[in-house]
Amino acid sequence: MARKQPELTAQTKQNLMDAYWMLYTADFPGRITVKMITDKAGYNRGTFYAYFLDIEDLHSQIEDELLPLEENFQKLREATFAKNGRQIVELLMQHDEVSGEKLRFLLGPRGSLSFQSKLKETLNGLIKKYMSLDLDEPENMIDYKSNILCAILLETIRYWYDRGNSLFPREKMISHMLEVIFFGLKTGEMKGE
Secondary structure, eight states, rough: OOOOOHHHHHHHHHHHHHHHHHHHHOOOGGGGOHHHHHHTOOOOOOHHHHSSSSSSHHHHHHHHTOOOOHHHHHTTTTHHHHHHHHHHHHTTOOOOHHHHHHHHHHHHSSSSSHHHHHHHHHHHHHHHHHOOOOOOOHHHHHHHHHHHHHHHHHHHHHHHHIIIIHHSSSSHHHHHHHHHHHHHHOOOOOOOO
């Protein structure tokens, strides 16, 4: 029996994921079937089940590809948000155009609450693990601070994908976010930029 070529199997899986994504973003989320996916991708049902347990598994795999990677946060082990806030946001936004569109959709009003929760949980865990935190503080205070940071980062990214990218470049958006965090809503440039 001949073994399938890894490139071919990866492409088949990607074709199925792309077909699902086209249906998902075309306002079919609650009505998508395996048959719809395989018809759109040009495969049979058996091929679908060779890669995915069910539609929820396929959706979850797409979401997992968009989560921040731990190895990126390892680079920031000794960082503080004040010194490395820009790098943190850039790590979250280092996606190609296709991934960026997926993030935009999943974080938007027609998006996925499960993805938003998964992203927040992943980000919160990475922040707690790799950011410099005052470990003399009670655990609930550390959790509180990391949740605030998650909320700021997620809303900044959501805003960027929703409309910020048409207003100003990413670099300027990051500067604006850090300026608001450290100086409030008053207008003024950050020191040391």
